[in-house]
Amino acid sequence: MSSSNKILAVDGLTIGAGGESEVAPVVDRIDLTLAQGSALGIAGESGSGKSTLLLAMMGVVKPGLELRAGTCRFGQLDLFAAPPAALEKLRGGRLALVPQNAGLALTPNIRIGDQIAEVLRYHAGPADQERHNAHIAELLALVRLPDPELLGRRFPHELSGGQLQRVGIAMALAGQPDLLLLDEPTTGLDVTTQLGILELLEDIRRKQGMAMVCVSHDLGVLARLCGDIAIMYAGRLVEQGPATRLLTQPAHPYSRALLASIPRLASAGIPTGIPGRPPAPDQALAGCRFAPRCRHADRTCSDVVPPSRDLTTGHLVACHHPQLGMEPGSAVAKLATRQHPGATEARLLVDGLSVTYQRRGLLPGLRQTQAKRALDRVSLILHRSEILGLVGESGSGKSTLLKALAGLWPVLEGRAVMDEHRDLTEPVQKRDRDSLRRMQLIFQNPDASLNPRHTIREILSQPLRLYFSLSRTEVEARASRLLGDVRLDASYLDRQPAELSGGERQRVAIARAFAAEPDVILCDEITSALDVSVQASVLQIIRELTQEKQVACLFVSHDLAVVNAIADRIAVLYRGQLVELGEARQVCAAPAHTYTRQLLAAVLEPPASGGGTVSGAPA
CATH class of the missing domain: 3.40.50.300 (P-loop containing nucleotide triphosphate hydrolases)
Known part of the structure; x- marks a missing residue:
């Protein structure tokens, strides 16, 4: 990939607790690149560092954490070295975020249209009220909300969860971003609303040439929206590559275990979860952090950090034994058929x-x-x-x-x-x-x-x-x-x-x-x-x-x-x-x-x- 085609470059990014070097980093030596117009999905269990990494892509570090090493560049701009004024103008404009819970991100006592108008005034420049109102209606219509003029006059509590999520997307699009960051954009939405939002995002990305990074626990969502997927575990990237290949031929035992945990319509039973739990931040692990939960782990896994190897072009895996592990779906626990009680x-x-x-x-x-x-x-x-x-x-x-x-x-x-x-x-x-x-x-x-x-x-x-x-x-x-x-x-x-x-x-x-x-x-x-x-x-x-x-x-x-x-x-x-x-x-x-x-x-x-x-x- 040529440097001119990169819109985002993460190089050796390490973020951890401030002043506590013995505590394992929340984000540990992450390397990622994103091309203009492409879509990257990031998956992993809660606590794997997904949201911390996503915020770092805006130059933001959560309170209590600090940047230990590495860089994150948006185009040619180093987000952690840029002056505050440049970052303030960038965020919400060319670089926008759709948070997981749009309802909490919106101000409850300000009407929807007024909140979008605030973004327009800051990033699109001054304009008369009539022009702003027309632009607001266009944005709400773009995210397929009914009766945009009426909806713009409503308060957040008057909208459903799916409508609030679409408003969050409309606000992010108001600044005409080159890169859209999405943190669990469809969590809590019904399947038809979820599919509609994903189709909307895909359509906007293709028409506007906008790049996306989407964090989600739902691998089905990432498979639908993203061309590439990265799997995180305990702060590290364990596998990344083209979505179709990673999901059909997962090489890391953790990736395979995640896929085996997904309930499927064709399976009549509850999938088994992954045994054990991710390591605590103060738990020192010399080798692979997934080793304590992996049934294929040996002494090498426990003692040596696995290097990231390229299995095929663009398919990277950090595992000493990438071909071992369970096949997706093999861990489904079949439930016995029960006779229903009488009336x-x-x-x-x-x-x-x-x-x-x-x-x-x-x-x-x-x-x-x-x-x-x-x-x-x-x-x-x-x-x-x-x-x-x-x-x-x-x-x-x-x-x-x-x-x-x-x-x-x-x-x-x-x-x-x-x-x-x-x-x-x-x-x-x-x-x-x-x-x-x-x-x-x-x-x-x-x-x-x-x-x-x-x-x-x-x-x-x-x-x-x-x-x-x-x-x-x-x-x-x-x-x-x-x-x-x-x-x-x-x-x-x-x-x-x-x-x-x-x-x-x-x-x-x-x-x-x-x-x-x-x-x-x-x-x-x-x-x-x-x-x-x-x-x-x-x-x-x-x-x-x-x-x-x-x-x-x-x-x-x-x-x-x-x-x-x-x-x-x-x-x-x-x-x-x-x-x-x-x-x-x-x-x-x-x-x-x-x-x-x-x-x-x-x-x-x-x-x-x-x-x-x-x-x-x-x-």
């Missing part, structure tokens, strides 16, 4: 349930009948020890159903009964303590649901003290057992949520829900932000606990492959109506409804070993 063992009965977006007001009868229905006469049964997967696009009513069942949103009409006699149409404030105990909700984002000031001991002790008459010693013992149930040891009791990884925080949230010994748990997109290996572990935990505790589970997810892996049956919602309900394998293998077929067609899966195309990609 007499139903834990939850929903009959003709309807919910509107509008709360009750002064004229409840008139307003409720005229308001749009978020749920329209939904009926379903959930049995003991059963996992019912609930899928559909954003706005289909999935989370609304969970909120209605939990008493967090009023019901317009219909019945919802737990254990044959507990009325779930009552708001949560009117439910007795035992009814509250028997139904627990696990939220999508554990960061928002766990008190950051409390230790894990306090978080788990609260439901135990609330619902049971236990001594202090009994509370302590049960809290330790709960952590064991979610495969965390008792040492976590004295930690706070900020000291845990995202997957560990979600496990704590699961443990807290099961602390109440519920009959029904409601899971709202609980794996959407997890990397594939941690996701596999969390799915296995949910499956084991529902069977062991005989708990019924309503599992909401936008990922049909995940739902197929864990659920006994699948219910498909479309615009508030239940359009299909059946056995998981049957729904995924032979869907009866056109909408279900569209959802399945939008699922992105990386190609299996030996070749193949990416599901959802154009022919």
